[in-house]
Amino acid sequence: MMNIPCPFCGPRNEAEFAFGGPVKPDRPDPNMVSEEEWAAYLTQVPNPLGPVQERWWHVKGCGTWLTIWRDTRTHDIVVRPADAS
Amino acid sequence: MHRYSAAALLRHGINRHTTWPRAWRCPPLRDSYDVIIVGAGGHGLSTAYHLAKDHGITNVAVLERGWLGGGNIARNTVTIRSNYMRDASIPFYVKSVALYEGLTKALNFNMMHSKRTMVDVVQTYPKMRELRRRQLTMDIYGSTYEQISERELRRRIPALTGGGPDARLPITGGMVHTDAGVNRHDAVAWGYARAIDAMGIEIHQQTAVESLVRGADGRIAGVQTKRGLVRAPKVAVAVSGHTTTLTETVGLKLPLRTMNLTAFVSEPVKPLVDVIVNCPDAGFYFSQSDKGEMVVGGAPDMGQSFRRDIKQHVFEDTVTAMLSLFPSFKKLKLLRQWGGHLDIAHDASPIMDQTDVPGLFITAGWWGGYKAIPAGGLTLAHLVATGKSHDLMSKFTLKRFRHLDYVMETGTTTAR
Numbered sequence: 034m035m036n037i038p039c040p041f042c043g044p045r046n047e048a049e050f051a052f053g054g055p056v057k058p059d060r061p062d063p064n065m066v067s068e069e070e071w072a073a074y075l076t077q078v079p080n081p082l083g084p085v086q087e088r089w090w091h092v093k094g095c096g097t098w099l100t101i102w103r104d105t106r107t108h109d110i111v112v113r114p115a116d117a118s
Numbered sequence: 119m120h121r122y123s124a125a126a127l128l129r130h131g132i133n134r135h136t137t138w139p140r141a142w143r144c145p146p147l148r149d150s151y152d153v154i155i156v157g158a159g160g161h162g163l164s165t166a167y168h169l170a171k172d173h174g175i176t177n178v179a180v181l182e183r184g185w186l187g188g189g190n191i192a193r194n195t196v197t198i199r200s201n202y203m204r205d206a207s208i209p210f211y212v213k214s215v216a217l218y219e220g221l222t223k224a225l226n227f228n229m230m231h232s233k234r235t236m237v238d239v240v241q242t243y244p245k246m247r248e249l250r251r252r253q254l255t256m257d258i259y260g261s262t263y264e265q266i267s268e269r270e271l272r273r274r275i276p277a278l279t280g281g282g283p284d285a286r287l288p289i290t291g292g293m294v295h296t297d298a299g300v301n302r303h304d305a306v307a308w309g310y311a312r313a314i315d316a317m318g319i320e321i322h323q324q325t326a327v328e329s330l331v332r333g334a335d336g337r338i339a340g341v342q343t344k345r346g347l348v349r350a351p352k353v354a355v356a357v358s359g360h361t362t363t364l365t366e367t368v369g370l371k372l373p374l375r376t377m378n379l380t381a382f383v384s385e386p387v388k389p390l391v392d393v394i395v396n397c398p399d400a401g402f403y404f405s406q407s408d409k410g411e412m413v414v415g416g417a418p419d420m421g422q423s424f425r426r427d428i429k430q431h432v433f434e435d436t437v438t439a440m441l442s443l444f445p446s447f448k449k450l451k452l453l454r455q456w457g458g459h460l461d462i463a464h465d466a467s468p469i470m471d472q473t474d475v476p477g478l479f480i481t482a483g484w485w486g487g488y489k490a491i492p493a494g495g496l497t498l499a500h501l502v503a504t505g506k507s508h509d510l511m512s513k514f515t516l517k518r519f520r521h522l523d524y525v526m527e528t529g530t531t532t533a534r
Contacts (some may be wrong), residue, residue, distance in 0.1 A: 034430050048431040052420035055375075068522070076373035076464040076519045080362040082424055104422045105376070 035108055041095045055079055056100060059091030082106060084114050119316035122226055141179040141308060141430040142186075142315035147322050150349040151179045153502060154341055155356060156327045156364065157184035160191040161481050162356035162487060163310035164495025165502070166319050168175070171498070173503035176318040179350075183326040187307035190358045193458030195381050195415045197394055197405065199236050199298035200261045203252050206513035206525045207467065210493055213510055215297050217492030227309030229301040229489045230408060235394055236298035237266075237274060239443060241287035242401035249293045277390050280443040287399055287441075295383055298394055300405055306491060324425075329367035330355075330478065338368075338477035354479040359424060359459030361482040368475055372520045374461040378423035379415070380432060382455035384447075386410030400439040412450060414440060419457075428455040443458060454534055460485060465524035470498050471503075471516045 036044035055078045063071050071105055084102045091097050102111050120126070120139050130137050136152035153169060155162045158180045169175040183191075200211035200219050222229045231267035240246045246265075272278055281289035300484060311321055326344050330353065333339035340349035354366055359376040386409050396403040404414040416436030419429055433455065441448055463469055463483035468490065470481045481498050497508035507515070513525050 046431075047420075050420075055396055055422065065489075072520050072522060073371065075522065077371050078373075080375050080422060082360075082363050082462070085422060087421060103421065105422050106425065108419075108425060 035103070035110060037089055037091075037099070037101060037110065039091050039097065040099060041093060041097055042073060042091065045091065045094055047089075049093040051090045051092045053090050053098065056086040056088060084111050084117070086113070086117070119203065119226070119312065121141070122228075125444065139293060141312040142321060144323075145320050147325065147345055148320075149347065150340070151320075152177040152350060153348040153352045153354065154178070154342060154348060155180045155354045157189070157320055157356040157358070158186055158307075158311070158323065159189045159358065159483070160306060160310075160491035161494045161498070162354070163307060163314060163321075164491045165354055165356060165429075165481070165498045166314045166495075167310050167317075168495045168499030169503060170314055170317040170319055174180045174229060174501060177505055178314075178319045179348065180314070180319065180321045181325045181327055181341070181348070182323045185323050186311055186321065187304050190458040190460060191303050191307045191488070191491075193381075194303065194486075195403070195405070195413050196300045196303050196488060197236070197298065197403070197486070198300065198489040199295055199394075200489075201236070201252060201256060201263055201295045201298075202294075204467070204525050205255065205258075206262055207527055208256055210497075210510045210514075211489060212259055212261050212297075213496070214490050217496065218299070218301065218389070218489075221301075221306070221309065225309035225313045227305055227312060229305045229309065231299055231301040232408070233297070233299035234405070236295040236394040236396055237271065237294040237402070238295070239271060239275075239278065239281070239289060239395060239415055240291050240293065241281060241289055241396045241397070243290060245399050246290055246293075253293070262294075262296045264296075264391060266294055268292070274393065275391060275395060277444055278395070280386075280441075280445050285442065288523060299532045300407070303488070327357075327364065330364060332368050332399065332475060333385075333528055336476065338473060338475050348479075351496055352477050352479070354481065354498060354501055356481045356498075358482070358484065358487070359461050361461050361480060365473065365478075365480065365517075370463070370473055370475060370478075372469070372480070372482070372516070373464040374460050374469070375422050376424055376461045378425050378457045378459050379418045379485075380428040380455065380457040381413065381415040382428065382433065382436075382452055383407070383414070384412040384450040384452050387450065389410070397439070397443055402436045402439045404440070411453065412447065424459050426457045438524055454531035460487065464519060466527040467525035468514050469516055470494065470501065470511045470514045471507075472501065473516065 426508040498510040
């Protein structure tokens with residue numbers, strides 16, 4: 034069970050949160066990038082065996098959105114890796 | 119292959135069962151093969167079987183990180199069905215269900231196949247409309263789906279005593295899928311393994327593949343295992359949740375996310391429910407195994423996950439949902455829980471294709487891939503052997519993402 038740190042409520046049980054998906058790069062202008070880049074933006078998400086940056090919504094709490102780094106192997110909330118883009 | 123039969127049982131019985139031969143060999147690992155299959159799970163073994171049987175390709179090694187029958191083939195709920203939404207999906211699963219029904223004979227191994235029907239318990243009108251819509255498409259391809267009333271639903275499943283008029287979500291009706299069944303997952307792994315071994319294919323357990331290896335020409339050259347480099351001009355990756363982990367070793371990105379889907383079983387009880395019960399609105403499904411255990415599955419963990427255990431609140435949510443419809447299950451003791459990681463593609467349909475690395479094939483994106491094992495192997499073997507897509511899988515390509523031509527099964531699985 035994760036204790037997700039909410040900036041307003043402190044660490045809260047993950048059952049109070051809804052998952053918002055991994056953080057994606059900014060949406061490119063489809064007219065400015067190649068078709069491959071556009072399709073990749075739409076369909077590919079990071080799927081690391083390790084830390085992933087993602088959005089969570091404190092829907093059963095204060096309602097804020099927040100961003101955490103979570104290790105996909107253990108579900109531990111971790112600090113931002115040094116080599117993260 | 120040593121045929122299993124009543125006569126063999128008698129013969130070996132006289133010898134106190136000390137004379138049964140090994141079901142498959144443990145040959146030494148060679149340094150090159152015609153085809154390497156990464157992963158001796160259901161799809162890997164079935165692909166090897168059809169490579170040998172349909173195409174005569176037997177210089178094949180199936181490499182397995184753990185042990186035979188220890189991966190996702192042992193981490194599912196053995197539900198075999200074909201009630202999908204899309205024109206590309208239904209014929210594929212109809213074929214798979216038909217192949218499963220003939221598998222006991224084909225492999226000379228008792229699959230304990232039990233074609234027991236799946237019944238959907240529907241509690242909202244939008245879900246009923248969606249399933250009615252599926253029915254129309256399924257009619258075209260010879261799969262069966264039929265609407266029944268709440269009264270008929272309760273007649274067929276006497277244990278279903280919740281969901282009455284005062285419930286938060288009263289039952290509105292049901293759907294019946296008579297093609298659905300269950301079988302024995304170990305038998306599927308062992309039956310395929312024994313059959314491919316008899317045709318000369320090698321299975322290497324405890325042989326983890328660490329990375330894929332490309333040649334100077336850019337083609338796939340082989341795989342690096344913890345037991346050394348093994349070369350092959352064709353490599354098929356059938357590793358479920360770890361597909362991207364492996365393909366990223368040759369710089370290949372795929373539209374896949376890895377999720378953890380969990381299940382648990384109760385203590386064995388007397389026969390109580392003879393169909394597979396699926397409750398899409400409540401968010402769980404179960405069937406009673408031949409041993410009498412209730413095998414229960416629910417929703418996946420939120421977010422990507424490479425864990426293989428259940429989360430307490432996912433477990434509690436599933437149990438709460440189950441007790442709302444089956445209050446008598448409150449007395450059941452639960453015995454075991456487990457999880458399996460699987461990857462889901464962007465449109466929730468599988469991917470079986472040759473990748474941008476020539477000679478490298480993947481079979482991935484299986485959400486409920488257990489039911490797809492026979493047809494998945496049949497079609498992937500066709501692609502690996504001939505270089506051409508089998509008709510049944512011609513839509514499940516990687517190219518569809520490039521053209522944004524999705525086979526949208528999102529919503530027909532338990533994926534959140």
